[in-house]
Amino acid sequence: MIADFGYGIFLLSFILSIYAVFAAIYGYQTNKYTWVESSRLAMQLTFPLITITSGILVYLLVTDQYHVSFIYEVTSRSMPLYLKITSLWGGQSGSLVFWSWLMSSFATAVTFRKWDRDREFLPWVVVVSSVTLAFFVGLVIFFENPFEKFWQTFNGDVVTAMFQPAGSVPFSPPDGKGLNPLLRHPGMIIHPPMLYLGFVSFVIPFAFAIAALITGRTDDRWTRITRRWTIVAWLFLSIGLILGGRWAYDVLGWGGYWGWDPVEIAAFMPWLVGTAFLHSVMIQEKRGMFKEWNMILIILTYAMVIFGTFLTRSGVLSSVHAFAQSAIGPSFFIFIGVTLVVSTALLIYRWKDLRSEAELTSMLSREALFLLNNLLFISIYIVCFWGVLFPLISELFTGQKVTVGPPFYERATGPLFAALVVLMGIAPLSAWGHSTIKTLGKAAWKPATAAVIGLLAIIFVGKVTNIYAIIGFFAVLFTSFITLYEFWRAAYARSRAQKENLVLSLWRLFGKNRRRYGGYLIHLSIILMAVGIIGLEMFQTETQGTLAQGESLTLGEYKITYNDLAIFDSNDNRNLARATISVEKNGQFVGELHPRRDYFYESQQPMTIPGVRSTIQDDLYIILVDWQPITTEGATFKVYHNPLVNWLWWGSIMMILGSMVAAWPEKDPEPRKVSSNAALAAAD
Amino acid sequence: MKTEKKWLYGFILAALVIIAFTNPGSAFAQDNxxxxxxxxxxxxxxxxxxxxxxxxxxxxxxxxxxxxxxxxxxxxxxxxxxxxxxxxxxxxxxxxxxxPPMQGLNLLMYILPPALMLAGAAFLGKAFLSMRQNAERSKISIENDKAAESAEDKYANLIEDEINKREA
CATH class of the missing domain: 1.10.8.640 (Cytochrome C biogenesis protein)
Structure with a gap:
């Protein structure tokens, strides 16, 4: 009954979003603002309605109502409460409901802003947001209904249907299948919401861009309104990607964080284009240039958001044939196609209005370097897009499946990423409008000298001989010194001018120009992450061996000794095989590690949990590969030595901080001035 | 005697080689x-x-x-x-x-991304050159306008002076 109610409410929110689309268009065409206002209110109403639907789904999950097929698929009685709740996004249909809920919350939030100066944008923002929402809600209603129930027919077959088929009786399995064990990890619990938040946040700048194209108000107003939305979207998407990487490192048991898997790339593509947009939009704000390019980038970002969801949800990645059989695949395909055609048509229609207000006169000006940054980001995006698409094309045209794995991506994107790191250092030194080699050299020679000295230390003291690592280390040293030097110069100048101490000046600097210094913090965080990536990619070593109890295996400075293996059942329906390993570094005992293999009885799936000793210098990462089931005398271990990988995670935390600084609302001094004047006048 | 020894050593060596290559459990095989x-x-x-x-x-x-x-x-x-x-x-x-092996349709896999990157770079370069030419052209036309304005001012001043002289 409650499932039917949830479905009914969701249907109502679908009707409301469709109504919002038509009311907004009609209101705009006829200049009847009451219709536009009605569409706004309709869109706002979708949020409480989808909240009720999601709440009902969560209620069904936590109360073990296995007569509902979705609940049966993703949860089980032995699962803890928090996992039952987060199972909402553990399966296809639940995740689409969750996507819709986030979309409705963001769409509602944007309608609460002050529209006085931008009233003409409102109907089109409502239209774009509501169309996107209606699409996802429609997918759930017509193809992926999480409220479908089990029914047993008279011949004993169990079928799923929303409403009772004739001649059947309700059927409820005693227990559910349980959540995929791989998804029972804190990183995986938070990872999908973060990615979805990033995805839905990018819908808002796209909605404003389309509104600007339709209304012809193609100045930089839409970019200014959506600046913060874009940074927030970028932040959530970044956190989502990083959490996905951490999850892979902790759970998948292959000693790395990024495997260039198509699912990973599906989330990476909107991030790449979104990052290009985030930089490019600054050129429009400062110089009134590349308006058409910014439109292309935001349209592409939106398309990649939908395409990323399509890739992961349609089954197309496993096979083009699975896509054709998938219920939602063709709908996604049509939606992406229609969106691209409409957006491109609008772009062509307004092309002349989007002409630049200034010309690019210097190849070393900041706008030129930002454009180069865009070229690099888009090049990486092309590699990723083509790498994901090619196996599908190959299967379609030749019938032969191929794998596009890490070697291709690493070879193609490595130099582009290195160039981006160097550019990240140079671009902030250049001036808007015009820069020369001389002005750049004057600003860069000190950090460049420091970078060369640092690099020599790394080569001779650290004994690094790998040429790619040397290039990588030079890039990170150069850019980090330049960024730190920028902080120093500004803080020092301020401390002298304001007669403050240096720390206070640095603090106030952030308040003075949050976007710039937040951006610099993000750049520093990327450098930290780059150090971690260089460490793992260039210096990772590994070995594997089968050890009897008491035997040892050596990898570099580490020696591991296999002590024991315990095999037992846990309370939550798992069978655990847990090894005890002693770890020595340079002959000194440094601790014990417990790599293990969990076997989940419900889903009949194994899961490898590595034993990790993690320091800022390196990680020792041990996987239990195999063991003798009866005697426990011998077990096989795979051991990875991952230098500097922790820098990646610390860099991620810094990136979150930097993004928060950049997105934090600026203080508006005007209202305070007015109110103090008014108070004085009142006192007089 | 020497010849006999030679034959003996030769026989032992040949036997060892044959054993090494034919016996699967030999020390040679275990080492590998x-x-x-x-x-x-x-x-x-x-x-x-x-x-x-x-x-x-x-x-x-x-x-x-x-x-x-x-x-x-x-x-x-x-x-x-x-x-x-x-x-x-x-x-x-x-x-x-x-x-994918570098053959047939797979070649597209390796050719297309660098080709697009180069095309993008070429497009940027061309756009930059045309923008710079536009900027120079507009700079020249602004200078011409200024020169024309100052020339006009010069003549206007002369006429002004003439009128003043006559009126005086």
Whole structure:
């Protein structure tokens, strides 16, 4: 009954979003603002309605109502409460409901802003947001209904249907299948919401861009309104990607964080284009240039958001044939196609209005370097897009499946990423409008000298001989010194001018120009992450061996000794095989590690949990590969030595901080001035 | 005597060589038993067709374990890395390789991204040159306008002076 109610409410929110689309268009065409206002209110109403639907789904999950097929698929009685709740996004249909809920919350939030100066944008923002929402809600209603129930027919077959088929009786399995064990990890619990938040946040700048194209108000107003939305979207998407990487490192048991898997790339593509947009939009704000390019980038970002969801949800990645059989695949395909055609048509229609207000006169000006940054980001995006698409094309045209794995991506994107790191250092030194080699050299020679000295230390003291690592280390040293030097110069100048101490000046600097210094913090965080990536990619070593109890295996400075293996059942329906390993570094005992293999009885799936000793210098990462089931005398271990990988995670935390600084609302001094004047006048 | 010894040594040497190459349990064969690391060095370049996108060296399934054992067997038999890869491609198709082989339609895979990047760079370069020309042109026209304005001012001043003289 409650499932039917949830479905009914969701249907109502679908009707409301469709109504919002038509009311907004009609209101705009006829200049009847009451219709536009009605569409706004309709869109706002979708949020409480989808909240009720999601709440009902969560209620069904936590109360073990296995007569509902979705609940049966993703949860089980032995699962803890928090996992039952987060199972909402553990399966296809639940995740689409969750996507819709986030979309409705963001769409509602944007309608609460002050529209006085931008009233003409409102109907089109409502239209774009509501169309996107209606699409996802429609997918759930017509193809992926999480409220479908089990029914047993008279011949004993169990079928799923929303409403009772004739001649059947309700059927409820005693227990559910349980959540995929791989998804029972804190990183995986938070990872999908973060990615979805990033995805839905990018819908808002796209909605404003389309509104600007339709209304012809193609100045930089839409970019200014959506600046913060874009940074927030970028932040959530970044956190989502990083959490996905951490999850892979902790759970998948292959000693790395990024495997260039198509699912990973599906989330990476909107991030790449979104990052290009985030930089490019600054050129429009400062110089009134590349308006058409910014439109292309935001349209592409939106398309990649939908395409990323399509890739992961349609089954197309496993096979083009699975896509054709998938219920939602063709709908996604049509939606992406229609969106691209409409957006491109609008772009062509307004092309002349989007002409630049200034010309690019210097190849070393900041706008030129930002454009180069865009070229690099888009090049990486092309590699990723083509790498994901090619196996599908190959299967379609030749019938032969191929794998596009890490070697291709690493070879193609490595130099582009290195160039981006160097550019990240140079671009902030250049001036808007015009820069020369001389002005750049004057600003860069000190950090460049420091970078060369640092690099020599790394080569001779650290004994690094790998040429790619040397290039990588030079890039990170150069850019980090330049960024730190920028902080120093500004803080020092301020401390002298304001007669403050240096720390206070640095603090106030952030308040003075949050976007710039937040951006610099993000750049520093990327450098930290780059150090971690260089460490793992260039210096990772590994070995594997089968050890009897008491035997040892050596990898570099580490020696591991296999002590024991315990095999037992846990309370939550798992069978655990847990090894005890002693770890020595340079002959000194440094601790014990417990790599293990969990076997989940419900889903009949194994899961490898590595034993990790993690320091800022390196990680020792041990996987239990195999063991003798009866005697426990011998077990096989795979051991990875991952230098500097922790820098990646610390860099991620810094990136979150930097993004928060950049997105934090600026203080508006005007209202305070007015109110103090008014108070004085009142006192007089 | 010397000739007899020569024959004896020769016979022993030949016997040792024959034993070494024919007896599977010989010390020579044991020394060449591939280690897990030897197997993984090849396995990490391959993907199992069942477990999508998981490199063979780290895939925990039974099927992948059997594949690794097959690699070990082939190495024991003296197969080279390339021979083993070719064998797997013949058995299971090109998808077992981490990258598509450079042939036929696969060539597009390698050609298209750099071609698009170069096209993008060329487009940017061209756009920059045309923008700079526009800027220079508009700079020249502004200077011409200024010069024309100052010339006009000069003549206007002369006329003004003439009128003033006559009025005086």
């Amino acid at each position: 038993t591939p280690t897990d690391n030897d197997v993984n060095a090849i396995a990490r370049q391959m993907f199992c067709p069942v477990c999508e996108n998981t490199p063979l060296d780290v895939c925990p399934t039974e099927a992948c374990k059997d594949w690794r054992e097959l690699i070990r067997l082939k190495l024991t038999e003296g197969w080279t890395e390339q021979q083993i890869k070719t064998y797997f491609v013949e058995q299971y198709g090109a998808r077992v390789l981490a990258e």
